[in-house]
Each structure stands twice: as structure tokens, then as C-alpha cells.
Amino acid sequence: MSQNISSVLVENRVFKPSKDFAKRARISSMEQYRKMWKESIAKPDRFWAREAADLVWQKKWTKVLDWKLPFAKWFVGGKLNVSENCLDRHLGTARQNKAAIIWEGEPGEKRVLTYQQLHREVCKFANVLKRNGAKKGDRVIIYMPMIPEAAVAMLACARVGAVHSVVFGGFSADSIKDRIEDCGASLVVTADGGYRRGSIVPLKKNVDDALKAGGKNIKKVIVFKRAGNDIHIEEGRDVWWHREMEYVDAKCPPTALDSEHPLFILYTSGSTGKPKGILHTTAGYLIQCYTTCKYVFDLRDEDVYWCTADIGWVTGHSYIVYGPLSMGATAFMYEGAPNWPENDRFWRLIDEYKVTVFYTAPTAIRAFIRWGDEWVTKHDLSSLRLLGTVGEPINPEAWMWYHKLIGGGRCPIVDTWWQTETGGHMITPFPGATPTKPGTATLPFFGVDAAIVDDDGKEVPMNVGGKLVIRKPWPGMLRSIYGDKARYKQTYWSEVKGSYFAGDGARRDKDGYFWIVGRIDDVLNVAGHRIGTAELESVLVSHPAVAEAAVVGRPDELKGQAIVCFVTVKNGQQAHPELREELRKYVRHVIGPVATPDDIRFAEALPKTRSGKIMRRLLKQVASGQVVTGDTTTLEDLGVLAKLANDD
Numbered sequence: 058m059s060q061n062i063s064s065v066l067v068e069n070r071v072f073k074p075s076k077d078f079a080k081r082a083r084i085s086s087m088e089q090y091r092k093m094w095k096e097s098i099a100k101p102d103r104f105w106a107r108e109a110a111d112l113v114w115q116k117k118w119t120k121v122l123d124w125k126l127p128f129a130k131w132f133v134g135g136k137l138n139v140s141e142n143c144l145d146r147h148l149g150t151a152r153q154n155k156a157a158i159i160w161e162g163e164p165g166e167k168r169v170l171t172y173q174q175l176h177r178e179v180c181k182f183a184n185v186l187k188r189n190g191a192k193k194g195d196r197v198i199i200y201m202p203m204i205p206e207a208a209v210a211m212l213a214c215a216r217v218g219a220v221h222s223v224v225f226g227g228f229s230a231d232s233i234k235d236r237i238e239d240c241g242a243s244l245v246v247t248a249d250g251g252y253r254r255g256s257i258v259p260l261k262k263n264v265d266d267a268l269k270a271g272g273k274n275i276k277k278v279i280v281f282k283r284a285g286n287d288i289h290i291e292e293g294r295d296v297w298w299h300r301e302m303e304y305v306d307a308k309c310p311p312t313a314l315d316s317e318h319p320l321f322i323l324y325t326s327g328s329t330g331k332p333k334g335i336l337h338t339t340a341g342y343l344i345q346c347y348t349t350c351k352y353v354f355d356l357r358d359e360d361v362y363w364c365t366a367d368i369g370w371v372t373g374h375s376y377i378v379y380g381p382l383s384m385g386a387t388a389f390m391y392e393g394a395p396n397w398p399e400n401d402r403f404w405r406l407i408d409e410y411k412v413t414v415f416y417t418a419p420t421a422i423r424a425f426i427r428w429g430d431e432w433v434t435k436h437d438l439s440s441l442r443l444l445g446t447v448g449e450p451i452n453p454e455a456w457m458w459y460h461k462l463i464g465g466g467r468c469p470i471v472d473t474w475w476q477t478e479t480g481g482h483m484i485t486p487f488p489g490a491t492p493t494k495p496g497t498a499t500l501p502f503f504g505v506d507a508a509i510v511d512d513d514g515k516e517v518p519m520n521v522g523g524k525l526v527i528r529k530p531w532p533g534m535l536r537s538i539y540g541d542k543a544r545y546k547q548t549y550w551s552e553v554k555g556s557y558f559a560g561d562g563a564r565r566d567k568d569g570y571f572w573i574v575g576r577i578d579d580v581l582n583v584a585g586h587r588i589g590t591a592e593l594e595s596v597l598v599s600h601p602a603v604a605e606a607a608v609v610g611r612p613d614e615l616k617g618q619a620i621v622c623f624v625t626v627k628n629g630q631q632a633h634p635e636l637r638e639e640l641r642k643y644v645r646h647v648i649g650p651v652a653t654p655d656d657i658r659f660a661e662a663l664p665k666t667r668s669g670k671i672m673r674r675l676l677k678q679v680a681s682g683q684v685v686t687g688d689t690t691t692l693e694d695l696g697v698l699a700k701l702a703n704d705d
């Protein structure tokens with residue numbers, strides 16, 4: 058039976074961690090949390106030095122933090138290797154033969170890689186990278202399905218000091234090309250195809266198209282054979298992964314890298330037309346991943362931990378690969394869709410593999426609710442002990458359903474607020490300590506000095522909305538936008554003087570809990586994916602029939618936000634239904650399926666202020682049906698509305 062999830066549930070209950078959970082947790086009381094948080098803010102050097110001592114260093118740092126606003130260097134003078142911390146250090150311990158990655162493919166194949174096996178694969182592939190010309194500092198694009206080799210490729214880059222940039226498998230050829238060109242990559246690692254909802258995503262074909270359109274710097278393409286689909290092999294450029302692995306040996310010492318050596322670049326949408334290459338470096342990022350897995354997921358050796366994100370998003374980087382492996386945990390990985398072959402695939406997997414910690418997105422939870430409880434209740438989910446969410450604010454209905462149906466009323470839920478830019482969790486409950494309330498990410502993680510401020514940068518009173526800012530540097534913070542320090546400074550550190558501005562609006566309640574409202578810049582959150590309206594607009598206006606475009610979000614029950622495009626056509630062009638379909642396909646083709654518009658509405662003209670700024674607030678109201686404009690299937694006269702709004 059599916060439920061109506063559009064009703065607004067008011068849920069005032071507070072959910073305290075059970076005594077049993079608290080007893081075993083690393084942070085087991087609010088007193089302990091507060092004491093450690095205070096120390097992390099007052100004495101960050103001492104706090105982070107203690108955490109950093111858990112890692113393997115080839116050379117110890119001389120200074121914990123060097124902060125010249127807005128540029129931070131963490132663990133100055135230190136040398137280490139991320140892959141050594143995720144792999145080598147578990148060898149020769151009880152973890153050597155423990156599962157590092159347990160994987161299931163969408164068609165149902167099963168694989169387990171122990172730490173020893175994963176180490177061997179990574180060392181060999183690191184040698185393959187070298188053999189194909191990748192050197193320390195070179196950029197490598199990874200465009201892979203959700204298979205263990207995606208993690209192998211990332212860790213192998215880390216081992217040789219190459220900088221990976223993973224492109225989500227749902228992005229198109231154009232997006233791949235743009236990323237290759239922006240970061241100046243010389244190598245691509247991909248697969249012939251990957252499985253998604255029963256069909257094959259033609260990954261290699263997309264790479265071929267990207268390289269036809271540009272990306273001339275690419276010397277080699279390494280192709281993993283996954284789906285067996287027919288592909289083109291470009292002699293001299295394309296090589297097979299399995300063949301290359303035959304030529305190399307399994308010895309590859311981890312390169313000693315500076316704490317601030319770049320680890321990866323990950324592109325994310327912002328409020329301008331061009332995605333930003335978020336740059337993360339070695340030591341600080343790893344510490345952020347490691348400490349959050351330790352304290353927020355409270356990972357144990359006996360856990361089977363499953364994060365359902367794709368490896369192409371930061372969640373996959375931090376919480377499938379770097380965090381869990383640096384803890385020596387067992388990460389479960391699944392290749393495909395949650396509703397393939399049927400709606401209960403996830404619950405089947407949890408039951409079969411006895412997953413204990415499960416981390417997913419509110420948008421997925423809302424889909425599960427819609428599919429109906431019977432898909433869940435026929436499986437035994439009693440192995441679960443902890444649940445997490447990420448990606449957008451969770452509505453109380455979804456929280457309660459997750460708590461009852463998936464968590465059996467016994468699992469704490471950690472609602473983790475963070476961003477591509479922050480590297481790891483920033484505002485989150487501690488599962489053995491923090492009393493949770495449905496819909497709030499609660500309190501800051503260690504070292505996070507979060508506040509809510511008004512337009513003048515002044516902290517706002519309790520329950521008043523404002524901008525969410527971070528007032529102190531933290532280890533996992535982005536170091537820059539790749540190749541554009543000025544844009545980094547401008548985007549994150551100029552809106553509120555002296556602080557990092559995240560782009561989100563929030564308020565704090567009487568307990569100091571942060572309630573994230575959502576983006577207050579022109580960025581949409583569609584099914585947990587960040588999509589810049591400016592990026593969509595620039596794609597739309599690049600179509601020959603389009604004169605102007607404005608894109609806004611409309612609340613959507615399942616996806617959080619839906620994409621609504623207002624479009625005016627050029628003189629002599631007809632705004633007909635076929636054009637609407639064509640534009641939808643065009644955006645999908647240029648950016649990728651994640652950016653497919655939900656509505657395209659043709660307008661005579663876009664409503665503008667006297668200074669020529671598009672009146673987005675008005676368009677948002679029109680998009681969500683708060684302002685009725687008559688027949689929305691034909692041309693809309695928004696000019697009239699604009700006049701009305703101007704007269705206000």
C-alpha cells in the first residue's frame with residue numbers, strides 16, 4: 058500500500074539514542090561531544106594532531122594549520138599517501154584477509170575483494186597508469202560504472218600522485234569533454250559499458266564522442282571490459298584494462314606526497330554557467346573522511362557498511378572509498394538501480410549481505426515510500442544498526458518512515474549536512490549521543506564553527522532564517538577551484554566577510570540545532586543532485602531556436618525540486634510541442650540525464666525588472682502554480698505579471 062506523502066507532517070518528538078547504542082559508541086554522551094567540540098574549536102592544532110596520529114605518515118608534519126584567509130594548508134611539511142592509508146596499513150594485521158569491498162552487479166554477479174586483493178589490484182593498476190604515461194600531478198578522468206575497478210582506479214591515481222577527476226556515469230559526452238579540457242587531463246579510464254535498469258550505458262561511446270568534439274590532450278584511454286557491448290578501439294590511443302594488467306608486476310611502493318598535494322578534482326554546479334572544479338588535497342581531506350567515518354558512522358570491524366551514492370559524486374569519494382577504507386571497514390557496493398529487477402532490490406541486498414550501516418538520500422526514501430511498504434516488510438532488515446541520509450533536507454514523513462520501516466524503530470538516523478566543497482560531514486548527529494529530531498542535521502561536527510548570519514554578516518537570533526556560514530577553516534575544506542583562485546575567493550569567501558558561505562539558508566532552534574532550508578543561490582537540488590540554473594540557461598540559449606531562457610525550481614514530491622524552464626523563441630521560430638520535446642532532449646544530450654527539464658514553458662517575454670534582471674521569484678511562483686497564468690501549454694504572457702509585480 059503506498060502512502061500519500063504530500064501531507065505536511067508535524068513531528069515534534071525527540072529521538073534519543075538507546076542506551077545499548079550509546080554504550081558501544083565512540084561518542085556516547087552529549088557531555089563528551091561538547092567537550093571534544095569545544096577543544097576542537099579552541100585548540101584545533103591539538104585536536105587534529107591527535108586524530109592525524111591515527112594515520113600512516115611517511116614524514117610527520119611540522120605545523121597543523123597555516124591559515125591565510127581564504128587559503129589553508131593543513132599538516133604542513135607532512136608526507137603521506139592516501140592509498141597506503143587505505144590499503145597497505147591493513148596488511149599484516151587481522152584485516153589483511155577481511156573484505157574491503159563486497160560488490161554486486163546489477164545483473165547479479167557477486168565479488169569480494171579482501172584488503173590484500175584490493176591492494177594487489179591497486180598496485181598493479183598504478184603500474185598500468187605509469188606504463189601509460191601518468192605521472193605525479195597529471196590529471197586522470199575516471200568515467201566508470203559502479204564496479205570495484207572504479208575504486209581501484211581512484212586509489213591507483215592516489216598511489217602515484219596523479220589527480221583524479223571522476224565524471225558521473227550519467228553525464229554526457231559534452232560534459233566529459235568540458236571536464237577534460239578544464240582540468241587538462243591526459244588520460245581517461247572508462248569501461249565499455251555499465252548496467253542501469255537492465256540496459257547498458259554506452260560509456261566508451263560517450264568518451265569517443267567527447268574526444269571527437271575536443272579533449273585533444275588525451276593520450277590514452279584505458280577500457281575495462283564490463284558489459285561486453287561492442288565498442289570502437291582507437292589504435293594507439295585505447296588499451297584494454299585486462300591486457301595492460303598482464304604486463305605489470307604487483308609491486309608499486311606508495312609515492313610520498315606532500316600533505317597539500319592535490320588528490321582529486323570534482324566538478325559541481327554553481328550559480329554561473331560553468332561547473333567548478335572543486336580541488337581537494339591529501340592529508341586534510343583524508344582526515345575529514347576518516348574522522349567522520351569514525352565518529353559519525355562509528356564504523357566497527359564487524360560492520361557491513363553501504364553507501365548507495367554513485368562514486369561519481371563526492372559522497373561516493375568520501376564515503377564509499379576514502380573514509381571506510383582508511384578505517385579498515387567493509388564497504389558494500391552495488392552497481393545498479395534500486396528498482397531492478399523489482400522495487401525491493403535494496404532490501405534484498407541488505408538482507409542477503411547483512412548490511413549494518415546504511416546511508417542514502419531523502420529522494421530515494423521518498424521513492425521507496427511511494428513504491429509501498431510490502432517491498433520492505435518481506436525482507437529481514439534486522440542486521441541494520443545505523444541509518445544515514447545526505448543530499449537535501451529530509452522531510453519529517455520520510456524521516457519517520459525510514460526510522461520505522463527500515464530502522465525498525467531501533468536505529469539512530471544521522472542526517473548529515475555537507476557539500477562537495479566541504480569534503481566530509483559538517484553538521485550531523487553523533488549516533489550514540491545526539492537526540493535527533495526529524496528534519497534537522499542537528500549540530501556541528503568537530504572543528505566546525507557554523508553560524509547563521511544576516512546580509513551584514515551578523516549572527517541572527519534563534520529561529521530566524523539566514524545564511525549558513527563556516528567561520529573557521531576545517532581539514533577537508535576545498536583548497537580552490539581548479540585553476541581559478543580568484544573565483545574560489547569570490548564564490549565562497551566574499552559574500553560574508555571572513556567566512557565561508559555555503560550557499561544554503563538555515564535557522565537554529567532553541568537547542569542550537571541547524572535546520573537547513575536549502576539553497577538560496579541559483580542552484581537547484583534535483584533528486585539530491587546539484588544543478589545550476591545558469592548552466593541550464595546557457596545550454597538552452599545555445600539552441601538555434603531559443604532567444605532567452607530562465608530556469609527555476611518547482612517543489613516536487615519525489616525529487617525535492619523539479620526543473621522548470623521558461624523559454625522565448627527567436628523571431629520566425631514557432632513555439633510548438635515538438636520544439637519542447639526537442640529542447641528537453643537537447644539539454645539531456647548536452648549535460649546528461651540528471652539535468653532533463655521537467656517542464657518547458659514558452660513565454661512571449663521573460664518578466665524583468667527595470668534594470669533588466671529576470672524576476673526569478675515571480676517565475677518560481679508561476680512554476681509552482683502559486684500564480685496562475687492561464688493556459689500554460691501555449692505562450693505565456695509573463696509581461697503582464699511582471700508589471701503587476703513591479704507595481705507592488
Ligand code: WT7
Pocket residue numbers: 325371372446447448449450451472473474475476477478498559560561573575576582585586587
Ligand atoms: C548541497 C550540497 C554532500 C554530498 C551530497 C550533495 C544540500 C546536502 C544535506 C542535508 C539539507 C543538504 C545542501 C548543500 N544538502 N546534505 N543533510 N540536509 N541539505 O553534495 O552536490 O555538493 O550538494 O546539498 O543544499 O549545499 P553537493
